[in-house]
Amino acid sequence: MSANETFGCFHPFLNVKAFTDGGHVDGRLCANFPTNEVCCLPCPVSKWIYPDSFETMTTTANWVAVVGTVSCLFLLISWAVLPVDKTFRHYLSISLTTGVLFMSLGFVIPLASEPEQCFDKITPNSMETSSICASSAMFLILGGWAGVAWVFLRALSLHLQICWQLVVGRNFMWFAQVVGWGIPAVGVVLAFVLSGVSFRFGQTCHINHKNSLADLWIPLLVFSGMTLIIQFATFGYCIKVYLASLADNSASTEGSNLPSYTNSIRTMTPKQAYRRVRRVIQLQWRGIAIILIIVADVIFFSIVFVFQDTTVEAVKHDQSIAEEWTKCIVLSGGDKAKCLHLAGSLAVDMPTVGAVLFLLGINGIWLLLLLGRWTMFEGWRDLFTSAPNRGKREFVSVDARLDDLKKDTRSYEMLSRDDSGKMMDESVTPSVVTPISPALVRSQMGSPTMQQNYSSSSQSGGNDGRRTPDFFGQTARYHAPARSFSSPRAPQSPQQHTVTWDPSETYAPPRGAASPPPPPRNGDRYVNPLGMNRI
Structure with a gap:
């Protein structure tokens, strides 16, 4: 501490004349001493008015x-x-x-x-x-x-x-x-x-x-x-x-x-x-x-x-x-x-x-x-x-997966084998078939592939000629009815309100045909289930 800094001031005060006007000048805590000098407390002021x-x-x-x-x-x-x-x-x-x-x-x-x-x-x-x-x-x-x-x-x-x-x-x-x-x-x-x-x-x-x-x-x-x-x-x-x-x-x-x-x-x-x-x-x-x-x-x-x-x-x-x-x-x-x-x-x-x-x-x-x-x-x-398992790919055989499914009766997932019988990677989407929701059926009913599969299924459906979709095959099949109201249709004119229908699409007899034949006897080979309760 130089003599100029303490000139006319008592320790620990310093003479303001020894310093420039830099910094926040109004932050100085100074007083006029009897020696007609302006003396200030050393900075920071908190060091002198508060304990250590x-x-x-x-x-x-x-x-x-x-x-x-x-x-x-x-x-x-x-x-x-x-x-x-x-x-x-x-x-x-x-x-x-x-x-x-x-x-x-x-x-x-x-x-x-x-x-x-x-x-x-x-x-x-x-x-x-x-x-x-x-x-x-x-x-x-x-x-x-x-x-x-x-x-x-x-x-x-x-x-x-x-x-x-x-x-x-x-x-x-x-x-x-x-x-x-x-x-x-x-x-x-x-x-x-x-x-x-x-x-x-x-x-x-x-x-x-x-x-x-x-x-x-x-x-x-x-x-x-x-x-x-x-x-x-x-x-x-x-x-x-x-x-x-x-x-x-x-x-x-x-x-x-x-x-x-x-x-x-x-x-x-x-x-x-x-x-x-x-x-x-x-x-x-x-x-x-x-x-x-x-x-x-x-x-x-x-x-x-x-x-x-x-x-x-x-x-x-x-x-x-x-x-x-x-x-x-x-x-x-x-x-x-x-x-x-x-x-x-x-x-x-x-x-x-x-x-x-x-x-x-x-x-x-x-x-x-x-x-x-x-x-x-x-x-x-x-x-x-979950982050470490997010990118993990597990390689298992279909047979092992099927064995696990047989043990767990709560699972509805079904896997089908491919023709080559090779190992299937879970990263590739397997042939998984689950009970089909109506929304999925409606979204797929317009597909030409679906209609072709349903028509082929109807041809091999049995002696009664009923179309029986195979819901558990490689591809879910659905036959769109002739008169489906699942989507909006344009309003029809009054002349078009005449109801027309194809008897081949139902079990009703064709136009002009005689009454349906009587139900077969117990000894017959085939019984029509829809005609069993007719009066």
């Missing part, structure tokens, strides 16, 4: 944010990869998790890069002098704004569904995307342009005091207040419906969970309305809990930082506030441990700051606990266990 455990606390909070980041990434990847029946994903949950991920990155980036907090010995770095400062503050402010915006939209969606019986659809989704990401983007731009960011305490940059109330803290508190008002209005409606259901003694609604008719939600009885509200809350209680947690964190975070800014600015304008601490630190020769009990006049106490940092870092863990489901882990297990 403060750095450990901020590092621990950053590691908590790492766990929150991993939790958010797990949710987002699960929603992207796993099927919806395993994750129950929704765009409100995805967007909120993305916002919390951004906020967590504001703590993870400084932890990974370990940036230099000070531009010189008395001046902290700002967004102009440190890229790490700019990126960490951008993610922190963007994530904070996105969290507030998306919990507001989530509370609004729940309010519309419960209180106004509105089904939020695609229009609300596009509205939510514009508001949920447009407002955070505007908020970041305003914060950087009107206030700027710098290292205030810890390794993460925060917004400066200048214009911060107008461009960040007040808008955040306004959105948080609106969210609380909407949420409490929803709770009030639920309580009202519940109390009304207690006074409803209508016997007609005892066993009904639905309105009296399909399109009448406004005419529901109190008990029916209570059942509907209870059902919605049972499905949305996780989202309600997330709304309350995020809003509480943002309000607490905003109040603490506003109070911190107010305290620091008050010290700069009225030096008598920190006079006792200044005398103590000078008389002790720079031993801050002897003066920590007087440092409360310079900044917010360490437990409060630590609580803010931990609450901001733990939001990702809350999302995993409330939005995550056990079915996600089951989905990942099924994904990894």
